[in-house]
Amino acid sequence: MIAALIIVFREMIEAGLIVGIVMAVTRGVPGRGRWIVGGLCGGLAGAVLIAAFTDVISNALSGMGQEVFNAAVLGFAVIMLAWHNIWMARHGRDMAQELKGVGEEVRDGHRSLLALAVVVGVAVLREGAEVVLFLYGVMIQGGETVTSMVIGSLAGVALGGGVSTLTYLGLAKIPPRLLFSVTTGLITFLAAGMAAQSTLFLEHAGLVSVLDAQAWDTSAILSDTSLTGRVLHTLIGYNDGPTILQVCVYLVVLGGIFTLTRLLRPAPRAAQLKAATA
Amino acid sequence: MMKINLFSAVILAAIGTVSAAQAEDAVALSLSVKNHVFSSTEVKLPAGKIVLLTVSNEDPTSIEFESKPLKIEKVIAGHSSAVIRIKVPASGKILFVDEPREDKTLGYFIVE
Numbered sequence: 001m002i003a004a005l006i007i008v009f010r011e012m013i014e015a016g017l018i019v020g021i022v023m024a025v026t027r028g029v030p031g032r033g034r035w036i037v038g039g040l041c042g043g044l045a046g047a048v049l050i051a052a053f054t055d056v057i058s059n060a061l062s063g064m065g066q067e068v069f070n071a072a073v074l075g076f077a078v079i080m081l082a083w084h085n086i087w088m089a090r091h092g093r094d095m096a097q098e099l100k101g102v103g104e105e106v107r108d109g110h111r112s113l114l115a116l117a118v119v120v121g122v123a124v125l126r127e128g129a130e131v132v133l134f135l136y137g138v139m140i141q142g143g144e145t146v147t148s149m150v151i152g153s154l155a156g157v158a159l160g161g162g163v164s165t166l167t168y169l170g171l172a173k174i175p176p177r178l179l180f181s182v183t184t185g186l187i188t189f190l191a192a193g194m195a196a197q198s199t200l201f202l203e204h205a206g207l208v209s210v211l212d213a214q215a216w217d218t219s220a221i222l223s224d225t226s227l228t229g230r231v232l233h234t235l236i237g238y239n240d241g242p243t244i245l246q247v248c249v250y251l252v253v254l255g256g257i258f259t260l261t262r263l264l265r266p267a268p269r270a271a272q273l274k275a276a277t278a
Numbered sequence: 279m280m281k282i283n284l285f286s287a288v289i290l291a292a293i294g295t296v297s298a299a300q301a302e303d304a305v306a307l308s309l310s311v312k313n314h315v316f317s318s319t320e321v322k323l324p325a326g327k328i329v330l331l332t333v334s335n336e337d338p339t340s341i342e343f344e345s346k347p348l349k350i351e352k353v354i355a356g357h358s359s360a361v362i363r364i365k366v367p368a369s370g371k372i373l374f375v376d377e378p379r380e381d382k383t384l385g386y387f388i389v390e
Contacts, residue, residue, distance in 0.1 A: 007378065054340070054353060054354075054355040054358075055355045055358040058352075058353075058354065058355070058358070058360045059358075059359075059360070059361075062361070063330075063332075063360060063361025064361070064363070066352060066353065066360070067352075129353075130342065130353055133340040133353060133355065134340065134342075136339075136340070137339030137340050137356070137378075138339075140338055140339060140356075141339055200349060204349075204350065204362075204363055205363065206328070206363045209365075212365060219346070219347075223346075225346060241347075241349065
């Protein structure tokens, strides 16, 4: 039971944090619950599929299938997050001030929700596939009855849900005025961290080999496999020994999203709306 | 559709090129795990080279081959194998484990 609990919880931390952030980001957006649950379910279904085909994926592309797949999935999540942030910069303030128009705005809003649902799904899918494989392992190894395994897993999922709730409640404490900037920042860091992780997979696949020297080694100070390290790894992309290329990609994505978000923010219009609602 | 085809063609070409380049100067090594024990607990790696390590998992349960210092993490399903590309550092004794059983199923890469 404990084995199942630890396995599930360890893999749930990242997904838990991401769900919590997405909940905070979409606060007050109608229909967000459906989208987030949809993302979770889609991710779970995908995880089972991937677990079943691990062998096939792994041995594709001269043995580098798993790396290329992970890199692609993470790259996709980065694009979704970037797109969401940029879209929110254009429309977010209206939504936050409940000036949501009907029709086009709402449809656009749903497209943005879809992007976030995909990010949730991807987080669950990547970690979930490992959970499925290992639980299967615990099961066929015997020693644990199915009931105790199910109880352990559910407890692990509950703890992961706890992480989401804490993240959400923590973010909900932030005054609404600042929430938008905070969540935009969080999503940007999340995306940069995922981009750096995606780069690592491409390096492992042997697809890129430039600037592959280690930039620093802080594993003695804070290992990125410790609990704090894992949380920071998800939130800001902390890495205790990245390659120079990973650092470059991280900075470019961070700078890129920040710049685009700023450039595309329709400042005069936002000011007008503020004046109109005052 | 056209675009997607072109895109996948480019990716496949890139992968083909890379595999060809890999095959030229990479050193192929293998390792297996059975009853949760690695076939060799000291694997010698040539310093500075690229090694393509084939890890065969002969157990019915899956493993997660992990080497923290090398930033390697790869899930290998039961009764199957996977190739791991390692850029070998200049020196060192590097721990590798099956992550869920990291205290029991472990070994070291010896760089020489």
